[in-house]
Amino acid sequence: MISQEMLALGKKSSVIREIFEYSKVRRAEIGDENVFDYSLGNPSIPAPQKIGETMQTLLREMNPVDLHGYTSAPGDMTVRRKIAESITARFGVPADPALIYMTCGAAASLTITLRALTTPGDEVVLLAPYFPEYQVFVRNAGAVPQTVCCRPGDFDLDIDALAAAIGPRTRALILNSPNNPSGAVFSAQSIERLADLLREKTAQIGHPITIIADEPYRELVYDGVEVPYVPAYYDDTVVCYSYSKSLSLPGERIGYIAVSPRMPMAGDVFAAVCGAGRSMGYVCAPSLLQHTVALCGDVKPDLSAYDRNRTRLYTALTEMGYEAVQPKGAFYLFVKALEENAASFCEKAKQFELLLVPSDDFGVPGYVRIAYCVDYERIERSLPAFRQLYAAYNEGK
């Protein structure tokens, strides 16, 4: 026998992956330059030079037995100390190396944290639109995802909808800012209102509601926008961080979990994180990468290429007549589909070799996600296709 649940999950890949696979076939058929694949959030800018240099120095100078050996299960203590120092220096809040757990990226950070915090049947609030894998991660922990939509106009938090949805079974809420797929960045004022609501609800229902702050896009913001650091606003917070996007290292699988020292029973929460990591085999994150990010934690990515893509695509599409909210962060543009059914709109877009992701798996109908982490020239070449797609829906109007 095998697990039917896992069999079903393994057989059905995510929509994003399906489109990406289709793209590979199509590129082979008509040439790479003729396919406008906007499906995958794979960083298109190289990792900062300091990453490679640091790896080379570590390989040259560090004792190889230490460098390639097991670290402690939650990660090397010198690495965790450096990360804690960086958190305190950047955000002005306490951080404790003994409450930091090194992981293989945000996906591992989230699955570990969800397993640590929830018991079967607990509800976890997902703010739609959301990263589709949250559904899988929450269910894997035995918890129940509960979707609450953000405001359609600007995708900011809808505090009234949250107030109505949070109940006695609510255990946690996943907050992703900058957001995949909307590009929204929640303001300090929005986070304050959310924190007030959660404190009020915690008092009412008699048990804690934790914010799981999923932050792989923290450094990817434009126009000087600030990303509030959630633990500064709400004590009961676990930060799930990843270097996949900020340092263009998604294939290297490195990130961390930071339990806020202000969190009630922080020590026990961290012990549960260690237990969850252990039970899922997520121990001793890659050692070379741990040491590398510890030395490069404050390296700033050069966002000019993403910013240029963002501006060009947003301006061009809205001028053509598409409706979209200008993204403040991450590298996604969330555009209203030109028909109600986003999946059939994406099928139509394929006729013009535009590969877009329908929003249904992000928890909202009627939109498409465009991952603009691609070459600028590809964006330029794709604009006539977007124009033709728009015309296909509007001819004769």
Ligand code: PLP
């Ligand atoms: N969370 C969000 C919102 C994401 O967009 C992604 C990846 O695209 C992840 C988590 C997973 O990131 P990682 O590659 O670090 O596991």
